[in-house]
Amino acid sequence: MPKITLTHVTKQWGNFIGVNDLNLEIEDGAFVTLLGSSGCGKTTTLRMIAGLETPTHGEIRFDDKIMFSDEKNINVPAAKREVGFLFQNYALWPHMTVTQNIAFGLETLKWKKPEITERVKEMLKTLRIEQFADRYPAELSGGQQQRVAIARTLAPKPKVLFMDEPLSNLDAKLRGEMRTELKRLHRDMGATFVYVTHDQLEAMTLSSKICLMNEGVLQQYAPPLTVYNRPSNLFVADFVGNPSMNIVDAKAEKKDAKTAAVDVLGKRVTFHANEEFDLPDGGVCLGIRPEFLFISENGAFEGSAYSTLPAGMETTVKIKVGEEILSAVMFGAIDYETDAKLRYDITGDNILIFDRGTTRCIASGSIVVG
Amino acid sequence: MSKNGSEGRKSGQKLLYRAKSYFSVQANVLIVLFAVLLLVATAYPMFSVIRSSLTAGQMEAMMYNSLFSTKLKTGDFTWLNFKMLLTRGTGMMADWSVMQFWKPLWNSLRMSTYACLIAILIGGTIAFLITRTDIRCKKFFSSVFIFPYIMPSWTLALVWKNVFANSNVGTGVVGMLESLTGICVPAWVVYGIFPCSIVMGIHYAPFAYILIGGTLRNMDANLEEAATILQAGRGRILRKITIPIVMPALFSTVLLVFSSTMASYAVPVFVGSPANFFVLSTRLRSLYEGGIYTGQAYVMTIALILFGMILLGLNTWFTGKRKSFTTVTGKSGQVSYIKIGKFNYVITVILVIFLFLISIFPIISFALESMVAKQGDYSTLTLKYWLSRTEISGYAVAVGNGILFNRNILNALWGSIKLSLIVSLIVGSCGVLIGYAVARKRGTKLAGLVSGLAFFPYLVPSMAFGAIFLAVASKLTFLRGTLLLLIIVGGIKYLPFATRSGTNAMMQLSGEIEEAALIVGASWPKRMLRILFPIQKSAFISGYLLPFVSCMRELSLFVLLTKSGTLITTLLSYFDEKAVNQMSNGINLLIVIIVLLVNFTTNKLTGASIDKGVGGN
Numbered sequence: 001m002p003k004i005t006l007t008h009v010t011k012q013w014g015n016f017i018g019v020n021d022l023n024l025e026i027e028d029g030a031f032v033t034l035l036g037s038s039g040c041g042k043t044t045t046l047r048m049i050a051g052l053e054t055p056t057h058g059e060i061r062f063d064d065k066i067m068f069s070d071e072k073n074i075n076v077p078a079a080k081r082e083v084g085f086l087f088q089n090y091a092l093w094p095h096m097t098v099t100q101n102i103a104f105g106l107e108t109l110k111w112k113k114p115e116i117t118e119r120v121k122e123m124l125k126t127l128r129i130e131q132f133a134d135r136y137p138a139e140l141s142g143g144q145q146q147r148v149a150i151a152r153t154l155a156p157k158p159k160v161l162f163m164d165e166p167l168s169n170l171d172a173k174l175r176g177e178m179r180t181e182l183k184r185l186h187r188d189m190g191a192t193f194v195y196v197t198h199d200q201l202e203a204m205t206l207s208s209k210i211c212l213m214n215e216g217v218l219q220q221y222a223p224p225l226t227v228y229n230r231p232s233n234l235f236v237a238d239f240v241g242n243p244s245m246n247i248v249d250a251k252a253e254k255k256d257a258k259t260a261a262v263d264v265l266g267k268r269v270t271f272h273a274n275e276e277f278d279l280p281d282g283g284v285c286l287g288i289r290p291e292f293l294f295i296s297e298n299g300a301f302e303g304s305a306y307s308t309l310p311a312g313m314e315t316t317v318k319i320k321v322g323e324e325i326l327s328a329v330m331f332g333a334i335d336y337e338t339d340a341k342l343r344y345d346i347t348g349d350n351i352l353i354f355d356r357g358t359t360r361c362i363a364s365g366s367i368v369v370g
Numbered sequence: 371m372s373k374n375g376s377e378g379r380k381s382g383q384k385l386l387y388r389a390k391s392y393f394s395v396q397a398n399v400l401i402v403l404f405a406v407l408l409l410v411a412t413a414y415p416m417f418s419v420i421r422s423s424l425t426a427g428q429m430e431a432m433m434y435n436s437l438f439s440t441k442l443k444t445g446d447f448t449w450l451n452f453k454m455l456l457t458r459g460t461g462m463m464a465d466w467s468v469m470q471f472w473k474p475l476w477n478s479l480r481m482s483t484y485a486c487l488i489a490i491l492i493g494g495t496i497a498f499l500i501t502r503t504d505i506r507c508k509k510f511f512s513s514v515f516i517f518p519y520i521m522p523s524w525t526l527a528l529v530w531k532n533v534f535a536n537s538n539v540g541t542g543v544v545g546m547l548e549s550l551t552g553i554c555v556p557a558w559v560v561y562g563i564f565p566c567s568i569v570m571g572i573h574y575a576p577f578a579y580i581l582i583g584g585t586l587r588n589m590d591a592n593l594e595e596a597a598t599i600l601q602a603g604r605g606r607i608l609r610k611i612t613i614p615i616v617m618p619a620l621f622s623t624v625l626l627v628f629s630s631t632m633a634s635y636a637v638p639v640f641v642g643s644p645a646n647f648f649v650l651s652t653r654l655r656s657l658y659e660g661g662i663y664t665g666q667a668y669v670m671t672i673a674l675i676l677f678g679m680i681l682l683g684l685n686t687w688f689t690g691k692r693k694s695f696t697t698v699t700g701k702s703g704q705v706s707y708i709k710i711g712k713f714n715y716v717i718t719v720i721l722v723i724f725l726f727l728i729s730i731f732p733i734i735s736f737a738l739e740s741m742v743a744k745q746g747d748y749s750t751l752t753l754k755y756w757l758s759r760t761e762i763s764g765y766a767v768a769v770g771n772g773i774l775f776n777r778n779i780l781n782a783l784w785g786s787i788k789l790s791l792i793v794s795l796i797v798g799s800c801g802v803l804i805g806y807a808v809a810r811k812r813g814t815k816l817a818g819l820v821s822g823l824a825f826f827p828y829l830v831p832s833m834a835f836g837a838i839f840l841a842v843a844s845k846l847t848f849l850r851g852t853l854l855l856l857i858i859v860g861g862i863k864y865l866p867f868a869t870r871s872g873t874n875a876m877m878q879l880s881g882e883i884e885e886a887a888l889i890v891g892a893s894w895p896k897r898m899l900r901i902l903f904p905i906q907k908s909a910f911i912s913g914y915l916l917p918f919v920s921c922m923r924e925l926s927l928f929v930l931l932t933k934s935g936t937l938i939t940t941l942l943s944y945f946d947e948k949a950v951n952q953m954s955n956g957i958n959l960l961i962v963i964i965v966l967l968v969n970f971t972t973n974k975l976t977g978a979s980i981d982k983g984v985g986g987n
Contacts, residue, residue: 085599091592105600
């Protein structure tokens, strides 16, 4: 089971840069998601690793074996990289039955007939599609097609499995089910998974590491909770989490190595950082996750209820403070009258402070009023 | 009593109400209207073909009377047309059926098979190269490769003759090859099944390219990539994935090319007949000529139609099978081309040369031949056949001034343009409406009937079609020799093209697009003109373009129905028969240029193109 290493990988189409100087190391057995909005270069990255797309520059290695290098003029074709690939639209061959679709790869590998039959049976059973063995893809529902596609990809026992938004064509319920199964599948196979998605929830819940990209540039490559708790910059902070993180303007003045006086949301507070930090010249803003805004009668901050969205288990409250609208998430079902005055606190020790100029995250810490 | 009466009235009202609500939907009105129109337009001619096939012609009556001692008069009912043409006779006429039917049938089948193979081989290869590899000059190839299809089919036959004719063969006219190099190719290269198949194959190769290329372009590249990932080699992918998936397109190509070749007349006449190579369509003409063996001619027509229907049936049976190909279309934006590396240059050069020969060279050849005073002698170049303002002499018939100042030629040209314009306007609009009605009522029996009937004229050979309407005009005398008759014939004959593109375009539009306009209260004409038409503009305009082009270059359909001076093609055929070589080449050049110009400007202005009309993308 190989480790995949990308060094300075760049893909250009004319003047358009699809992927810019990407460095990435995918550990053996990892479940890595490439996350980003459409057109950010995540699919291109995946296709370059799989060998379906040729990078303009850089080097791709599986363990020590070079798969691509523009300097050394090496380009191992996709067929020789021994990987699995699950396509967004499944790409099932319409003229073959489910069985034929699954057996195709094994026949190519010159497996013996009985072994092929055995393996196809096994795959049909694993993915619970035995009853569709003799159907054509057009006669299956989206979820069933999805399973066939997975079976076809897994049949030759690939050590690396690439998936390009495999769940995006399914309805919400089925998507949830398939997520659970994919995670189990990863555990059972012990293979390396590289997974492309634009759904941050999918990335959060599935992966061992998230690679977040924007306009061809890597933004952050870290485990999901790190990405959530300590986003490297404003883009990541805003992209991950639902509802999004509240980003509010602030004026800060350094007091000592770990504290600063901050004017935020009409109040002067003290920011106690978890580590030493320096303030930039260009000004800062605070990043506050919705769950850190706590509404209570004697809260230190003031605002009004702009809109309340109860969802049963939790309630999202949109709080209007001056011109800004903040999101707060409260446990349980609460309902505020529109425009009612309410008070809230900023809690927790994971309030983030960002450099307005570079958008980088400077420090995390807690806020004390007064 | 009164109770029954009121109940009857009630059910009558109910029926009336149901009819009213049915016909308040425009698609229903259209589908019923076209079902009736098409039934009349196909059933009546079919009926008259069958009736005529059971009627003794002038010569046939005499023939049967002497052979079978019958007492038939011209116009009498008889089964003998079938017996005579299809079964072995006795005595002097023993070989009649072999000569007139079975041998030409065998030739037709052979020629069509070869033509299909050539068309698919050439068209398919070029389609594959253009859609799947990184070959150079794609744009140039795809625009120039259409030329042989846009040009009249006989142009290539004429070029073939212009090039390969030599002093050892036939009339001994010296062709380009001999006059330039002194090489005399053997007779079988010049005339017979070899040139017929090749010329037909090349003429329809663009057709194969359009259909196969369209499927390849629409085909999700992921399907092939999925096989690559599973470590299948290029050959295996081609055999197991690509070819099976383009199979329906291949079958459509076979259907269209085979039936077109079976029915083609001009090419076998130009490069077949001189070597006594006869096919069904040329035999049909000779049987029909002078109206003497009309009964047997119509028996032959029935045979040709039957062949078309069998092919069509095979096609629908195949594409309607369980392994439906509906999921073929995908939307994979990222297509990576196969790198053909060091062969790129070689293949590009070969293609350029090949396309030059079949697409550009004919035009040059016509220009040259229309300007040489003595055939084969290129030192006698002159512009007088184009520019002379006085009568040109030296021919067996009076030809008039140079082409550009010749009243007859210009009149015929105008006649052709007028006819083509009117036909394409009518046919194109019908195509849009039929497409709309069929798409909205898809799945219903009526929709199936209408689209089937609209395809039917394609299966009837042009020559036979002309013959049928000659018979119709002999009953409805007010039609005889009029423009209206030509419009009707052209309209029905070219309907399949327009219907095809209209239906394809409409099928791609979901009903919701129209419903969104319906909800805001847009009337039906407004929905058609402001919403549906603009969205699929280029596809619809292609539905106008193809009938125009086809009509402009059509000969065999009209040749029986009008005087030689009415249309430019019939005039061309007249000049060709009378060996007015420079004029016929010049007129040919004119037709080719006009057709190419119309295609080019329409394409630039609207994005419509012949390929879209044929059903490609």
